[in-house]
Amino acid sequence: MSLSRLSVELIPRSAEALAADVATVKAAFPAADTLNIPDLMRFPLRSWDAAALVRPQFGNVIPHIRAIDIAPDAPLPGADQPGLEEILVVHGDPPADLSxxxxxxxxxxxxxxxxxxxxxxxxxxxxxxxxxxxxxxLEDVARKKEAGAIGFFTQPVFDLKLFDLCREWMQGECVFWGLSPVIGPKSRSYWETTNHIVFPRDFSPTLDANIQFAQTVLKELAQEKGKAYLMPVRIKLEQYLPALLDAVA
Structure with missing residues (x-):
């Protein structure tokens, strides 16, 4: 058994950096069939423009669209983009730039x-x-489905018990389960402060422990032909992705 979809989240820092990351994913992690690209205000390259840049090298690309950025009379980002088939709509955090x-x-x-x-x-x-x-x-999930969402991308999970519980809650839904390495105390503090993550007591912010956790989750998802996305932030792609190939084979 294997995953039905496997995405890697890439940060669009620049066109050149993004092209280099796409090349790394293709070489080091051929199991990935999808890329998802967040829209980050601190970088000038918008997610849907980044998707257009990388699609010739990687067919399935899902740009994130920030709902709070879209003016009522403005065209929808990516709506007329040739070849684009999927998007992820997120609410979006308030920008640091008040202008x-x-x-x-x-x-x-x-x-x-x-x-x-x-x-x-x-x-x-x-x-x-x-x-x-x-x-x-879960009420929000129901409202988003009623509005027309066909599936969901999760906040990365860091706890097997919570992962199992969430799978119960989301049973029958199309879900990309998120995994992201948390390496070192600064990274852990970021997730706790910014995203309100509650880590399990035995959580270890080491590369080996994070790889082992991701392998466990991916193997479980592969048994049910599930979906996942990997978000290797603040770590080199080649340090994290190749170690997960056996889990998704």
């Missing part, structure tokens, strides 16, 4: 716009078990 204008859109309102104006696109939404009480998050 950057945002809009009071909900994720659901932008998903509905895509369903009306770009029905050819498959739209995913976010699922975050750490953000709020589970019942509230």
């Amino acid at each position: 950057h204008r945002t809009y009071p859109n909900s994720t659901e309102s932008i998903i509905r716009r895509y369903r009306r104006e770009a029905p050819h696109l498959k739209v995913y939404a976010a699922f975050d078990p750490y953000r709020r009480a589970p019942w509230k998050e």
Whole structure:
């Protein structure tokens, strides 16, 4: 058995850096069949433009679209982009640059716009078990599905017990389960402070421990032909990805 989809999340720092990362993924981690690209305000390259750049080298690319950035009368990012088939709509964090204008859109309102104006696109939404009480998050899941989302990308998971519980909650849904290495105390503090992650007591922020955890999750997902995405932030791709090949073979 193997995963039905396996994505790697790449940061669009620049066109040149992105091209280099795509080449590394293709060489070091041929099991990946998809790339997903976040839209980060600190970089000038927008996610949908990055998707257009890398699609000739990597067919399946899913750009993230920030709902709060889309003006009511503005065209939807990627709606008319040749070859684009999938997007992920996230709400988006408020920008650090206060001159950057945002809009009071909900994720659901932008998903509905895509369903009306770009029905050819498959739209995913976010699922975050750490953000709020589970019942509230699952209510959000239901609203996003009603708006037209066909599936979900999770906040990365770091705990096997929570992973099993979330799989129960999301049973029957199309879910890309997130995995991200947390290496060192600064990385751990970032996840705890910014994303409100509660790590298990025996969590070890070492490369070996993170690889072992990812291998365990990927092997479980492979048994049910599930989906996953890998987010190797603050670590070289070639230090993390090749070690997971056996788990997805």
